[in-house]
Amino acid sequence: MNQSLFTSPISTGLLANRYQLKQLIGSGGMGEVFLANDILLGGIPVAIKFLTQTFVNTKMQQDFAREALMSAALSQKSLHIVRAYDYGINEQGKPYYVMEYLSGKSLKDLIPLPLPMFLTLCRQICLGLQCAHQGINIDGKICPLVHRDIKPANILVIPDPILGQLVKILDFGIARFLNYTSTASTSRGFNGTLPYCSPEQLDGEKLDSCSDIYSLGVMMFEMLTGKKPWQPETDYFGAWYKAHHFEQPKAIADIKPTLEVPEKLNHLIMSCLAKKASDRPQNIAQVLEVLNSLEQPNYPSLPTILAPTSIVTPPLYSGLPITVEQSCQQLLWPENKPIQEIVFPQLLDTAQASMTALWLMLPKEEIKKYALSTRYNQFIFMTSPHPMLLWVTVLYNRQLAPKWLPCYLDMQNPQNLRLVSFLAENERYPLIFFTLEAPHSCTNVLTSGIEPTQRQMLKTWMEQCHSLPAASQLQLSKQLLKQQYKQMQSRILQYLESEPLVVLSGSI
The missing domain is CATH 1.10.510.10 (Transferase(Phosphotransferase) domain 1)
Structure with a gap:
């Protein structure tokens, strides 16, 4: 690799009073890429690309700024486009832009x-x-x-x-x-x-x-x-x-x-x-x-079958201990939650056990229809730019549209860490149904299983969260996870449609 084109940035060591240039890691027809540390953000590694183009007038600088801004905006929309963070021009008139550093x-x-x-x-x-x-x-x-x-x-x-x-x-x-x-x-x-x-x-x-x-x-x-x-x-x-x-x-x-x-x-x-x-x-x-x-139906990122057990579940039997189920049926819809079709996770504390549950509100007739349904789940975890977990549960019945129940959990929130901790400790989690119609009572309880590999994965992710630095890009991570969620829905449906009615779970 020829480093002669950009000896000045390397010799000065610091670019824009922010990026500590370390070493040349790639070169090509459009320029050269350096590994650097962003000292403003605690020294996190970034990649900086210097373009071969040299700016000779203000209009060229304005044009580059526009293209760099468009590229950065685009990179926030798709998981499959490298994220661009910053751009500028060095003292020699060489344009550069700063990207996420990826090892691949x-x-x-x-x-x-x-x-x-x-x-x-x-x-x-x-x-x-x-x-x-x-x-x-x-x-x-x-x-x-x-x-x-x-x-x-x-x-x-x-x-x-x-x-x-x-x-x-x-x-x-x-x-x-x-x-x-x-x-x-x-x-x-x-x-x-x-x-x-x-x-x-x-x-x-x-x-x-x-x-x-x-x-x-x-x-x-x-x-x-x-x-x-x-x-x-x-x-x-x-x-x-x-x-x-x-x-x-x-x-x-x-x-x-x-x-x-x-x-x-x-x-x-x-x-x-x-x-x-x-x-x-x-x-x-x-x-x-x-x-x-x-x-193929067994596309690698599709989840695995938990157990080949047909669901022939009476509407008011969940597979939970009877005392836990009875406790669920006595629950009241939280006063701080709106009366509408929503889903959210909440810790369920009973004399027998503590477990994380999904609380959801649906019209009474829908609750009846989904009582006999395949339950399927996946977990997706993202460490950067902000640690966040997507927990997806699907109620699937071939005669009905699938009911998607996604929950996005900020993994810097101690309460959410506790919720995930109990998910990892229990083999099943309850789905507690409340009627949209007054008096908004609990009318049904189902469960979805969490296979051992999923539970171990949740525990591993929990450990990672404790070692991650503080972050403040919650909405960006949520946006990226929403893209991934949207992309995987069609594959999930293809998989569910090809399987007999079984309890399914998965993690990716």
Whole structure:
């Protein structure tokens, strides 16, 4: 790695009176990345990217500031886009932006991939792209973002306790900025990466999401085969221009005859590689629809079955000790809670036991309908930027819409820590139903099981919470967890619909 471009920041050691630069950790066509400590936030590690672009006038600085702000705003909307925290210009006029520091592997170092891993990573990449293409609100106007440089080197794959493998897309908004500020001709001032560029990008045309979809097609081909769809004799602009405009992509079967690729997936990749933007999928949702249809029912992040026990539960029998159930039926709806359809966790103290329970209010007829239902649960924990637990319970009946019962728990709140502690100690937790109609009495009690691996995971998360530094970004963590919750709902339903009526539980 060549450190000569940025010797000044390293020699001074401190950037913007805040970031203690440590060492060069990566370099590429767009610039170089340094590991640094944010001394303003107690020395937490961050990654700082210095761009190759040099600012020579005020307008360029304003343009970069706008792109950096858009990139930062976008990164708060999706779990699959690297979070950007700060930006600036150093004394030499080099723009930089500050990102979360992530320890993982570049996708380019992992390919070719087996099909299950390919589907897992592609789906996450598409979710990040979809979020960007849908746009962000800037001064009351929705501004869609096109990446313009989708390639394996801009995809980071990191170990994650929730998903197993978490995709992060790098450099959103920055590629757009570099293209936007380029004043040279297309061939000489081109800032994209030639093997992944759409024909319209090479022509210098205005780009939309279909250009990213073309680059995604090139990358998907490479993820499966380890090769690109074209292999021109040289890497010069003219050779790639000819390939993208006039040469048909090679067939996956010709590159890797032993690879069994579903016909739907093969057709998807080839359609993404269409020369005309109008012949490609017109949005990422169309790509996701195909990928979702190819995912297996035992998708790795889906939960596991607790016990193959059919639910034939009389409405007023929960499986709890009879004295505990009787105590539940005598409970009154808390005066500080609104009279509406809500769910919240609360500690249940009886002479026999203390346990965490879910209290929920529903119309009387709904309570009757869900008395015989599959109960399913998952727990998702996020340590950063703010420690938070998402506890999801689902009541599932094939004749009814699923009833989703999510609870978001701030894990810096001592009361919530106590709730989670009792969850980890008990094999089951009660669901206590109160009627929406007066007198708002308890009419039913059900339970959902927590398998041993879940309980151990909860205990591990509790231990982690005690060692985490104080944080103040509660809403950001909640927003990220809401995204993850929304993304997993369809997979949960697919799983529940394929199973007999059993008590289910899971954790991711």
